[in-house]
Amino acid sequence: MTNRTVLVLLDPATEIRSSVLELLTIARGLGRVEAVALEAPTVEVLAELGRYGIETVHQAELSRAGSCVSGDERHLPAVVAAALAAAVRLTDADVVLLPTSFVAKEAAALVAHSLGAGLVIDAASVREQDGRVVAGKQVFAGAWDTECAVTTDVAVVTVRANSAVAQPAAAAVEPVTEGYAVEVAPTPVTLVSREVKADTSGRPPLDQAAIVVAGGRGTDGDFGPVEDLADALGAAVGASRDAAFEGWWDTYVGQTGVTVAPRVYIGAGISGAPHHRGGMQASQVIVAVNSDPEAPIFEICDFAVVGQLADVLPQAAAEIRKHRG
């Protein structure tokens, strides 16, 4: 193990998403892991961090032109980036890991720019080779595997969800939270309003779920069968861009929507246009249900049922509920 310090972004610090646990696991393979937070971590979060071997949490004390940066402003990419850059300077860290959400990517780009660091987006693996950080990445809708080495001293990497199995450390530790000052540069950008969509479905978040059931044009607007199967499986529900544009579901799986790489992806009534494939082709097992046997999705799936999803999905859901007892 080298003397390398790896910083992992913990935002929010009031809960730990499974993707962050994966980041912590990956980070341990690279060096000594420390977390960077923009608010005080809760007791539960600290306990979980401890289980994952994190000894230090750096809590940013954010100010801009003499006043505190607080509330929603803290989650803006420029603020996150300032906190990360300051933490790198403070700890002399060599690697910064973030999840691969759009906000995190923006923050990652800004940090890398301010530090002159190399940047890899959407890595599926991160390891060390010959003293350099090497990221594995799947590109071109999952058709190619690439390995990319960072050639600068500091590496900033955003990591895809579902890329590692989260594993607690061999021995739990007791994390210490240390405040550190971060001066955020003045910006002409104003946050006018911010609203977080509350997810009351009780389902796992789409970008992290182990199983995703997605509906497309073939649902004809009725997502009942899709939700039914998802609930039988404990899965997240997604949609194709077409279905989302029709207003039948709000989040869509696709290159410009949410990119998923779950253990199982079930696409129902989705033809599998390149745009959509780009958002799910890295899934481990792909199942398609479509009444059209010529649908492009059949070319990339492992199992398919040619039939009406309104018949197939409820029947599958019932069988699964029976099996689970």
Added chain:
Amino acid sequence: MRIVVTAKYVPDIATERGFQDRRVVRNAGEGTLNELDENAVEAALRLVEAERASGAIGPDEGEVVVVTMAAPDGDVALRKAFQLGVDRGIRVSDDALAGSDYFGTAAVLAAAVRKLGEESPVDLVVTGMAALDGLGSVVPTLLGAELGLPTLNLAKKVELAPADGAGRVLTITREIDDVTEQLSAPLPAVLSVTDTANQPRFPGFKLIMAARTKEIEVWSPADLGLDTGVAGAVGARTETLAAVPRPERAEPEIVTDKGEGGVALADYLIRNDLV
């Protein structure tokens, strides 16, 4: 209202894309204007058109310039932009720019925007949300950082406040990662738009004809005062060590529903330990 749109010429996503010698294959004839840049062009054209419609500028004022960093076959992307109605197209080219990473690309595009700004002030730089080959989504942010301009990313809705004596304020609404935000910044600024921001227009016949012979300006890094070491493979902060095609999936198991299709699906998941 002078708007620069930065665009990319990318391998056609409907073709077999891949690598050779660890570099993306960019064959002449198999590339297109990045589809997401059409939304950027559309956003720019609508802003200029709105300014004319409101009388803020005269009917012949306002300009949309598209800039791309590409080899000569990238002209295809500029001609498509001409078909949509942009006024001017510029290609920045040099063999040494091949293999540029995000930072090199942003540095070159920023230098082009600065050079255009020397002719007359640029009010806004508009980009698509990502290039469909790399899907990094970071060049817009880096462009703003290079230019020292406020950056408003991933806009679904774009509103430009009427001029009121002070500067113009641009407000965007974006919906990403379950969060809806409204952000604003004064011009000049950098703006990236999503594929949900607008429906790009169909090329007009007259524009299609004119696009064939419209002049494309070609600039070199030297024209931009850029040291080529800043971009290209030489300036890159990452190095591709390997690029290997993933094995194709085995032939799928396909079942036709004759009344038991759902049972077959459940059975597949159960026997493969996926439930």
